[in-house]
Amino acid sequence: MSQAHARPELPPQYAPGDSESTLYERWVERGYFTPDEKPSDKPTYSIVIPPPNVTGQLHMGHAFQHTLMDALTRRRRMQGYDTLWLPGMDHAGIATQNVVERELANEGKSRHDLGREAFVDRVWQWKEEYGGRILGQMRRLGDGVDWTRERFTMDAGLSRAVQTIFKRLYDDNLIYRAERIINWCPRCLTALSDIEVDHKDDEGELVSIRYGDGDGAVVVATTRVETMLGDTAVAVHPDDERYRHLIGTEVQLPLTDRRIPIVGDDHVDPEFGTGAVKVTPAHDPNDFDIGQRHGLPMVVMLDERGVVTAHGPFEGLDRFEARPAVTAALRELGRIVDEKRPYVHAVGHCSRCDTVVEPRLSLQWFVRVGPLAKAAGDAVRDGRTTIHPPELAKRYFDWVDDMHDWCISRQLWWGHRIPVWYGTDGETRVLGPDETPPTGDAWAQDEDVLDTWFSSALWPISTLGWPEETGDLARFYPTSVLLTGYDIIFFWVARMMMFDLYARDGLQPFDVVALTGLIRDGRGRKMSKSAGNAVDPLDWIEQYGADALRFTLARGANPGTDVPITEDWVKGSRNFINKVWNGVRFGLANGATTGEIPPRDALALADRWILSRLNTTVDEVNALYEDYQFAKAADSLFHFAWDEVFDWYVELAKTSFKKSDDQAAATRVVLAHVLDVLLRLLHPIIPFVTEQLWTALTGGESIVIADWPEASDQRLDAEAEVQIGLLQVVVTEVRRYRAEQGLRPRQKVDAALVTADSVLTEYSTELGALTDLTVQSRDDIPHGWAVVDIRGSRIALDLSGAIDVPAERARLTKDLEAAQKAKSVAETKLGNPAFTGKAPEQVISTMRARLTAAEADIARITGQLEALPSG
């Protein structure tokens, strides 16, 4: 409804400046982002944010994902959902501990100088002081999160969740402690899980060493010469003719006083190297397995820093120093058969600090992944959770279906301490949050903390209050969407699925997993600080505004696809926003006022046309948003706004304003309506400008709480679309002709532009304005033709060619058939009791929606077919 309100003067260029921050704080103060206090009968929509690290700063990847999550939640909020976007941060175990340790190092201290308790206090202190910078940066971006529900993975409540699930998993025999070969970072001095290890190709050398002498000698090949100090056997394939006779014998291990057996083991590939393998059970996972099978002793020859222990002259050498040293010693003994044969193989590196990972025998806690991973796979297989885009589901299955047990203990101080106490009598007690730990000297708590991802895995439930059965948990779980990068499927998505399905008895943590690509630079390279190609999103926000950055990111967001981004794109978005700004400015200056749209009969063709086009755009954009097709939704809005509203409708409106009062008034209302709807459609992506323009245009309280536009088929107007299409073709043809003739723009030329086609007669004023011709009417021109007569030179425009009627009819017919087919498929399904009885409600309602959509399509296309000019 129109209402009188002060209309601010808008400057000719949009300047984001401080207005963005002001608007944001106003939204927060008014509580727009906080769901109602009490649950209502509104449908709910919830997203938990992938918690950024406390140490983190907003980078382009955050800006990207946050823009999309914000767009999803803003739209749902406008649609009237009970909407929650929950923010928070992750304590980020190793990362944060490293930051504080570095700080201590600058003071010449180590964490051991402080002791555990003081160190942890220090980290908390750091967190209070410097942590969470990213939260302020999120405000700058415009993230509509509910700050009253902000969470941190080390909050008391979340820690309770961690301890609860640990205990439950332990009691269910899904957590166990064992001595295993694990990935060890000799710099971080902690165990790592498999996925915290990055494999990189390394140019190693394969060295062949002869063990033993004479007939009993055997030659082994290795890239890790130094580990021979820890060998406790040589393995060959049991069927290998070359070596079969040696199985059961022993050889002298060079440089040591030990004799080691030769064993037969299927694991050995006779084709590789010499077909004989040195076996180092304490320093290689395969060898560990062989050792287990043959009951071999385990000789540890490296300490936790990768330094050789107690092996004569090599003691105290780093593993990389030991390699040439041991090689030299063997060479001296004449034991090297072949060396320096280049051999490229994958070597594990710590994903945190890039140090070469050392497989190490150690006592750690593990999650027995089997049943949990199975359930995680099943939830996607049976459709409780949908992965989008579907291609990426394969990655998820590959991982989940073949997952190793997860090493969860970390030899760090910052994190959730393992809730296990050991008695001197050998007793082990695993305690839940409400149990009192044993006291006294006879008891000691496990020194280790849990992998950061252990608590992250609980994020969707712990942030909502689990293990308590809170109102939020009932109201917002399962969450609607998890939106995150495909790079984090294993680290996070799969583990949330495992833990949360387990904790909630099979209820999935999210209905949909929407996976985004990664942000790259203009040349497709990953953005990274070290490569020097990373751009701070705040720089661009500063320069072009948050909206411009957001629009750019949304426009690049094709599902699961990486997004190259350059400053030129951001400039382009800024230009688009400025275009919208000026479009609304035009409307305001010309008295555009929202109000009741006059009935169709009272509207000019152009008004009917733009309303029809608007309707189609609303439909299209809604479908695209529903399908997480942000790039296409943004693109659709971009082209509708620029090509149709601003390039054509605004120009036509200029003429309309000079016509009769009634027509001018109608156009003012239609223009205001089109701008209003356009702004609302754009708001999820570019919240700031749209708020500013929309309140100026409508006098409403805030676009944040405005209604979301829905299409109405009554606005579809095939006749108007055809007619205005004709007009556009004529105008374009004439303009091209003018350009070819070298006529200067705005040079008025007397010309005849005539046809019997009604649109051209009715729109002679507009035609004159758009082509800078003086249009005359003549009745000697046949139907379907227009003639342009400029200074004695004439061209005839074949308007029947302007719209290829047969082709258009064929296209529409095809669309109609498709719609009819979709309708009949949906009808069949819905008429089948087996389907309606057994399929989940969600699937059934989707099918109903599909039926409705198909019926609407049929009606629309039929109308368009009827409106097509005959012949």
Place this chain on the structure above:
RNA sequence: GGGCGGUUAGCUCAGCGGGAGAGCACCUCCCUGACACGGAGGGGGUCACAGGUUCAAAUCCUGUACCGCCCACCA
């Protein structure tokens, strides 16, 4: 070693069975009362290659080449 994706205009990409497209860049004209962060017009591609299916293939199938990503305990 396994798996996945890509190869379309100078660049970045969309299209995935009947018309080769978008943004940016480029050329020409224009500071017109919304906007030069703009307007009007224009040029530019044997859709990687080779076969096949089809009335019809950038689009489906097979193979080849190159590029990228993920996974991986063959020394």
